[in-house]
Amino acid sequence: MTQPPPAPTPCPILHLDLGPLDLNLLGLHVHLNEVILNVEAIPGPGNLLGNLLCAIAGLLDGVDLSGVLGNLLQNLIDALIRLLQSLGAGAGAARPITPPA
Numbered sequence: 001m002t003q004p005p006p007a008p009t010p011c012p013i014l015h016l017d018l019g020p021l022d023l024n025l026l027g028l029h030v031h032l033n034e035v036i037l038n039v040e041a042i043p044g045p046g047n048l049l050g051n052l053l054c055a056i057a058g059l060l061d062g063v064d065l066s067g068v069l070g071n072l073l074q075n076l077i078d079a080l081i082r083l084l085q086s087l088g089a090g091a092g093a094a095r096p097i098t099p100p101a
Contacts, residue, residue, distance in 0.1 A: 011054035
């Protein structure tokens with residue numbers, strides 16, 4: 001007797017846990033109890049979206065996002081400083097703009 005293939009392991013995509021929420025929208029009162037949303041992608045043959053999302057979800061495994069985002073933010077700040085300096089130089093501004101320490 002042939003064993004069925006093992007079930008594919010789902011890839012966690014999103015886990016959102018919202019506590020109770022009370023809204024008053026111009027006289028319309030909305031009360032929402034706890035909401036838990038779990039989104040998982042199931043890879044396997046014929047599961048195009050599941051395969052795609054599992055591949056995308058695995059791209060950032062082991063990446064130090066704080067370092068990447070920090071470098072990206074620093075490069076953006078440097079570019080803005082250069083832009084402001086070039087605009088200021090055209091207007092006769094004498095003092096350069098330096099980033100905060």
